[in-house]
Amino acid sequence: MSGQNISKSTLQRLPLYLNHLKSLPENTSGNISATAIAEAIKLNDVQVRKDLASVSKSGKPKVGYNTKELIKELEVFLGYENNNNAIIVGAGKLGMALMGYIGFKEYGLNILMAFDTDKNVVNEQELVMPIEKLPEICRRMRIKIGIITVPASFAQEVCNLLVESGVLAIWNFAPVHLNVPDGILVQNENMAASLAVLSNHLSEKMNN
Amino acid sequence: MSGQNISKSTLQRLPLYLNHLKSLPENTSGNISATAIAEAIKLNDVQVRKDLASVSKSGKPKVGYNTKELIKELEVFLGYENNNNAIIVGAGKLGMALMGYIGFKEYGLNILMAFDTDKNVVNEQELVMPIEKLPEICRRMRIKIGIITVPASFAQEVCNLLVESGVLAIWNFAPVHLNVPDGILVQNENMAASLAVLSNHLSEKMNN
DNA sequence: TAGATTGTTAATCGATTAACAATC
DNA sequence: TAGATTGTTAATCGATTAACAATC
Numbered sequence: 001m002s003g004q005n006i007s008k009s010t011l012q013r014l015p016l017y018l019n020h021l022k023s024l025p026e027n028t029s030g031n032i033s034a035t036a037i038a039e040a041i042k043l044n045d046v047q048v049r050k051d052l053a054s055v056s057k058s059g060k061p062k063v064g065y066n067t068k069e070l071i072k073e074l075e076v077f078l079g080y081e082n083n084n085n086a087i088i089v090g091a092g093k094l095g096m097a098l099m100g101y102i103g104f105k106e107y108g109l110n111i112l113m114a115f116d117t118d119k120n121v122v123n124e125q126e127l128v129m130p131i132e133k134l135p136e137i138c139r140r141m142r143i144k145i146g147i148i149t150v151p152a153s154f155a156q157e158v159c160n161l162l163v164e165s166g167v168l169a170i171w172n173f174a175p176v177h178l179n180v181p182d183g184i185l186v187q188n189e190n191m192a193a194s195l196a197v198l199s200n201h202l203s204e205k206m207n208n
Numbered sequence: 209m210s211g212q213n214i215s216k217s218t219l220q221r222l223p224l225y226l227n228h229l230k231s232l233p234e235n236t237s238g239n240i241s242a243t244a245i246a247e248a249i250k251l252n253d254v255q256v257r258k259d260l261a262s263v264s265k266s267g268k269p270k271v272g273y274n275t276k277e278l279i280k281e282l283e284v285f286l287g288y289e290n291n292n293n294a295i296i297v298g299a300g301k302l303g304m305a306l307m308g309y310i311g312f313k314e315y316g317l318n319i320l321m322a323f324d325t326d327k328n329v330v331n332e333q334e335l336v337m338p339i340e341k342l343p344e345i346c347r348r349m350r351i352k353i354g355i356i357t358v359p360a361s362f363a364q365e366v367c368n369l370l371v372e373s374g375v376l377a378i379w380n381f382a383p384v385h386l387n388v389p390d391g392i393l394v395q396n397e398n399m400a401a402s403l404a405v406l407s408n409h410l411s412e413k414m415n416n
Numbered sequence: 417t418a419g420a421t422t423g424t425t426a427a428t429c430g431a432t433t434a435a436c437a438a439t440c
Numbered sequence: 441t442a443g444a445t446t447g448t449t450a451a452t453c454g455a456t457t458a459a460c461a462a463t464c
Contacts, residue, residue: 006408007454007455008405009454009455009456010455011401011404011405011408012398012401012402012404012405013401014404015383015398015400015401015403015404016383016384016385016398016401019360019383019384019400020384023360023361033420033421033422034421034422035420035421041384041385042385042387043385044456044457044458045457046423046456046457046458047455047456047457049421049422049423050423050424050456052422053422053423053424059421059422059423060421060422060463060464061420061421061422061423061462061463061464062419062420062421062422062463062464063420063421063422063464064420064421064422077408078403078404078407078408079407079408079410079411082407082411084406084407084410093305093308093309093310093311094305094309094311096305097301097302097304097305097306097308097309098305100301100305101301101302101305102301103301103302104399104403107400107403107407108403108407109403109406109407144410144413145406145410152227152231153231168409168410168413169406169409169410171402171403171406175223175224175227176224176227176228176249177224177249177250177251179250183413185405185406185409187402187405187406189397189399189402190220190223190224191312191397192223192227192315193219193220193221193223193224194220194379194395194397195223195286195312195315195316195317195379196219196220196222196223196286197216197219197220197393197395198292198317198353198377198379198393198395199286199287199290199292199315199316199317200214200219200286200287201376201377201393202287202292202352202353202376202377203287203290205352205376205391215430215431217430217431217432218431241444241445241446242445242446243444243445252432252433252434253433254432254433254434254447255431255432255433257445257446257447258432258447258448260446261446261447261448267445267446267447268439268440268445268446269438269439269440269444269445269446269447270439270440270443270444270445270446271440271444271445271446272444272445272446420463420464421462421463421464422461422462422463422464423460423461423462423463424459424460424461424462425458425459425460425461426457426458426459426460427456427457427458427459428455428456428457428458429454429455429456429457430453430454430455430456431452431453431454431455432451432452432453432454433450433451433452433453434449434450434451434452435448435449435450435451436447436448436449436450437446437447437448437449438445438446438447438448439444439445439446439447440444440445440446
């Protein structure tokens with residue numbers, strides 16, 4: 001029912017709108033226009049209007065959107081009121097950091113535990129489990145989101161294991177392409193790609 | 209000289225190519241074609257060929273690229289052999305995790321220290337400095353890269369401070385748009401956007 | 417009524433992909 | 441020479457933006 005036929009680029013802008021709305025002082029009139037949002041976050045107003053139209057039917061000509069209502073609609077649409085359980089594979093620095101990061105709770109993501117092959121990092125008290133237990137735990141707890149923070153060379157293997165264990169969406173921090181069957185989503189968080197952009201900008205700047 | 213006129217999308221794919229090349233066994237013929245790379249990472253072959261053409265002149269018809277040479281060219285282009293010093297603003301969980309993450313070294317990124325406004329987290333022995341020292345340190349050490357991991361509501365303010373302190377490229381982990389003067393690059397690493405994509409996929413799956 | 421705003425249809429733009437010519 | 445591959449020019453596609461009609 002929710003979230004059909006919405007482009008990935010639209011989807012990725014929605015949190016920006018939500019964040020902006022939440023940052024507004026409570027006292028303001030109660031309504032806000034797509035134009036005002038666009039102005040604030042430096043996007044095209046038609047784009048914002050189109051994006052919002054795919055989430056809400058409550059926009060009114062001359063009036064705009066009721067701010068609180070729109071916030072609510074965005075939160076529901078983005079699933080911030082759900083509690084999506086997830087697990088992490090790869091209990092290195094990055095993996096443990098993500099597991100410890102409380103900020104994801106706000107977005108409805110609940111990271112339950114991590115898995116690793118390395119016996120030295122496994123520590124069941126601290127919720128770092130041996131990888132062998134992954135399939136059974138994922139099935140039993142109906143985990144649908146897997147986060148991959150292993151080195152690139154192991155990522156595909158881990159991905160396969162997650163898919164076999166019933167995971168439907170994968171958040172991939174390894175800088176590699178993952179092959180998955182139809183119906184499984186891979187969202188890449190490629191920090192190497194970001195660094196490429198930063199580094200390229202600097203080398204352009206420096207050589208002028 | 210390096211890195212002119214190259215699209216952001218191309219730039220972001222380059223690390224994937226490099227990673228794939230490095231993953232190949234040493235013993236293979238020594239040459240590789242754009243077609244083979246494209247096949248391996250499931251991209252269009254023309255796209256790979258175009259991307260590589262913007263980095264290397266060493267491709268030869270019928271032969272392809274010399275693997276080692278291409279690896280070298282990509283590494284140089286991506287600045288992996290440089291040592292770009294960077295600082296982090298926001299010494300919370302995420303900030304400290306990024307600071308502790310050794311993986312960035314490989315990409316030529318060297319995170320020297322973190323800054324925070326909170327006196328309780330400041331700890332100069334552990335390289336967490338009070339924000340007041342940021343401008344002077346950045347100028348003195350000629351820091352060109354700033355990483356923002358503060359809450360969304362402080363991000364613009366921190367961004368301004370970084371720009372005033374001579375930073376030229378900003379890696380922004382806060383889910384907000386940042387306004388910067390011409391010539392300053394902002395690269396957004398918007399995890400909320402990624403989570404939106406994951407969550408939307410799950411809600412589609414669940415409602416079928 | 418006039419103005420502000422929504423939502424839609426059409427035009428533009430950039431990136432991807434296809435077709436093809438050049439070459440070791 | 442024939443085949444594989446590069447690199448380029450043209451076609452396609454999707455997303456963004458502009459123009460405009462509808463409406464509180």
